[in-house]
Amino acid sequence: MKTLVYIDHFKGQVQPAAWEALGVAKSLGDAAAVIFGSGLDALTNAAFEFGADEVLIADDPGMVDYSAEAYAATLSALASSRSPDLILLPTTSRTRELAAMTSIDLNTGVLVDLTGLAVEGGKVVATRPIYEGKLMEKTVCSGKPIIATLRARAFPRPAQEKNRAGSAVKVEAKTAGLSKVEGYTLTEAAVSVTDASVIVSGGRGVSNNPSLTPPAGMDEKQTEIWRAQQGFKLVGELASVLGGAVGASRAAVDGGYIPYSHQVGQTGKVVSPDLYIACGISGAIQHIVGIRSAKVVVAINKDPDAPIFKVARYGVVGDLFQILPALTESFKKKLGK
């Protein structure tokens, strides 16, 4: 099988799931990596090191910012000239658009956010969660090439082989977009919840520390948010010791405690970490479905009847404001940090 793997990146920072996609493509046969942007030498080398034998590069100052239309046009043209059987992309906010648009250009279909991909009798059979993981479906695509996006952390990441080389091929960049990027406000989050192998999450409970005295002059809402931010500091400290990301429940996001990009659950992000620590999260079904594929779930909650304990492997019934600092200290010691 001949596969093009789209390496999604933001200003040179690769979405790690792109390397996972490259690993899948290599296991299916002939795999070429595709990279768009400007100044791509480091990325090209990384693609060789993660296993690409060939890297197709559209390197053009006009491609420096992701543009849905320009990138789709470039990918479609490339697919038309190379005739792959399969185009693989990691599932990200950009690639859903890119895959969608390219599918229209090439009159084919998209198998999106897969957790499994197999070739059965020469046919690509995809497995994906639907109804936010309440069900799984196997799907096939009758178009060619088949376009598929792979969920982060659902496939093994290939080992990086230092100084591995291959052939780099320049391809034509189609730079005509329909919109213009005016700027960015970037979040400081070191690790995004989708890629994280460890997530420490806070819910409404993080705002309930009675022992804190808020600064004078705050109204009720400001006080609540201030309290929650103190709570999220504790969540963040544990996350940082574990090298993980900070997540949040919808209640915490709706309460204005933390930006939406941290939200885990049905209306936020579906995550698959190895370890998920839920702090002060009651465990609404909409949150639970978002952490269904977490390997080990730990719940810390005052309420012994909170539904989160039903899906947790380990539970602590207690005050998170006392447990979290103790847990951070304990991990610091054991992990030698």
Place this chain on the structure above:
Amino acid sequence: MKIIACIKQVADSEAKVRAENGQISWGDAPLVINPFDEYAVEGALQQKEAQGGTVTAVCIGLESAKEALKHALAMGSDNAILISDPTLAVLDTQGAAHVLAAVIKKIGGVDLVVFGRQTLDDGSGLTAAQTARILGWPMLGLAGQIKIDAQSLQVERVIEEGRQIVSTKLPAVLSVVQSIGEPRYPSFMGIRKASKAEIPTWSLSDVGISAPAALVSRIELITPPSRDVTCEIIPGDSPAAIAETLTNKILAEKVL
């Protein structure tokens, strides 16, 4: 401003969804407007309030989907159209996009099309971008904030790395995320108006297209094995003792 909000009807998010004889069953759970699409209606109504104009809610579905359209009307949409046709029984996302693009062209003079970021059922999140591509209009996905000034549109997109500010010219297609603002509750007057509304149904021949062939099809439906976890409550006399036991348990799981 002529604004279209594209919505879908889905089983309620609390539904216990199961596979039954190769079909999806949600028991007696109610069918509701896709929760992500409530944000689309909200975003559309905000722009109507800022710019003047009308919001038309469009839904592909069975007769029952008129209830989802009535919710959009009760929230404040001016019009609603149901696209329903027996030939649409098997529809994939690009098929839906072809139908919606044809409907948008038939309505005519549309400035802005607003989608939710994905549906709760299939969850593909592809249809908005596919519709934009078919129309040849700019696609601004995952908008958390929308500003329109004359014919220019500026949105703040919520992406993995933060927020990206992008501008373009109308007409355009958007998908919105919840930073757009909580969907308003239908008012009493809105509910009354919606309950009386006669919602027109367009067949594919009304739209002037034939049913698009499905390129993606399901071959098997699987109920994931339920995860039987027994929660082990960590005992301890002090936070420090609990923390130490829990740390050892987590380290023994070898997930770090």
